[in-house]
Amino acid sequence: MNSAHDLGGRHGFGPIAPEAENSEPVFHEDWERKALALVLAAGSLGQWNLDESRYSRESQHPVDYLRQSYYENWLSGLEKLLVEKGLVTEEELSCGRAFSKAEEELQKRLLQPEKVYSTIEKGGSTQMESDEPPEFNIGDRVRAKNRHPLTHTREPGYSRGREGIIEAHYGAHVMPDQNALGNRIGEHLYCVRFDAGELWGKDTPSKHLVFIDLWESYLEPA
Numbered sequence: 085m086n087s088a089h090d091l092g093g094r095h096g097f098g099p100i101a102p103e104a105e106n107s108e109p110v111f112h113e114d115w116e117r118k119a120l121a122l123v124l125a126a127g128s129l130g131q132w133n134l135d136e137s138r139y140s141r142e143s144q145h146p147v148d149y150l151r152q153s154y155y156e157n158w159l160s161g162l163e164k165l166l167v168e169k170g171l172v173t174e175e176e177l178s179c180g181r182a183f184s185k186a187e188e189e190l191q192k193r194l195l196q197p198e199k200v201y202s203t204i205e206k207g208g209s210t211q212m213e214s215d216e217p218p219e220f221n222i223g224d225r226v227r228a229k230n231r232h233p234l235t236h237t238r239e240p241g242y243s244r245g246r247e248g249i250i251e252a253h254y255g256a257h258v259m260p261d262q263n264a265l266g267n268r269i270g271e272h273l274y275c276v277r278f279d280a281g282e283l284w285g286k287d288t289p290s291k292h293l294v295f296i297d298l299w300e301s302y303l304e305p306a
Contacts, residue, residue, distance in 0.1 A: 085139075086232055086241060088146035093242035093284060119155040123162050128195040128203065131169045135264035139236035140164045212270030214256035218300070220274060224250045225306040228276070228298060236264035239302045247306045248278040251295060259299055272300040 091097060102108075111117045127137065141149075141161035149157060166172045171190075176182055186194075195203060220226060230245040231237075238260045256270035263269075276298050280290040 085142060085234055085236065087142055088149040089142045090241045092240050116155040119159050123158050124204070125195045126162055126166065126171075129171070129190055129193050131171065132165050133263055133266075133268070135236055135258075135260040136266070137161060137165065138260075139264040140168075142236060210258040211254075212256050212258060212268075214270045214272065216272070218253055218272045218274075220250050220253070220272075220300070220303065220305075222250050222253060226250060226274075226276060226303045227306040228296075229302055229304055231302070233261060235261065237261050237302075239298060240296065242283055243276075243278065243296055243298070246278055246282050248276040248282065248296075251275040251277040254297070257299075259301070261299075261301075274298055274300070274303070276303070 111120075123137070127134075132140075138161075141157050143164075144157065144160055148160065152160065163177055167174060167177065171186070172182070185191075225247060226249070227247045228239060228243040228245065231239065232244075252275040254273040254275070257273045259269050259271040274297070276296050278294045278296065280292045280294060281288050283294055284290065
């Protein structure tokens with residue numbers, strides 16, 4: 085979807101001023117640590133997937149998304165999912181108290197303290213099998229489709245309609261647009277190399293190359 089989360093290449097938001105990596109803390113406030121823990125613990129209940137979680141954050145009102153900090157957006161997305169999936173009510177959220185017990189199946193999936201580290205280290209692969217051969221080969225010239233889906237996508241707005249070269253093929257991976265809708269299907273994934281001038285226009289002073297991972301349905305022959 086086109087919303088405030090996809091800011092790449094847009095004017096008027098000021099420069100990015102990242103903190104030096106060797107001095108940046110993992111968390112700036114203690115509540116951020118707790119917010120991350122809540123999101124990971126709730127995710128272990130198995131009621132949504134990674135792309136549904138991303139979509140819940142992206143689908144906020146743009147004003148809310150921009151005025152909130154990174155982990156505030158994570159919490160907003162979590163609250164939205166908890167209510168949509170029927171795990172809590174709006175009343176429970178507003179007062180901070182639970183009025184009903186979780187179902188027995190959910191109780192079994194609760195992330196126990198002793199399993200936190202092993203669960204995080206294990207992670208989950210997005211690679212899948214595909215019966216379809218890849219449509220593109222390394223070195224092919226392709227164009228990112230100028231598409232504007234109303235739901236979640238991993239195709240950056242600034243890449244749409246731009247031409248690049250297939251740099252690598254990663255095999256088939258979970259297709260995020262469909263995964264956000266609850267459909268787990270595999271699709272070929274590529275690394276596409278773009279010239280900075282192709283993305284940002286002929287007046288850009290940069291001579292850099294930009295590498296973007298794009299799924300097959302995002303691409304067409306140039």
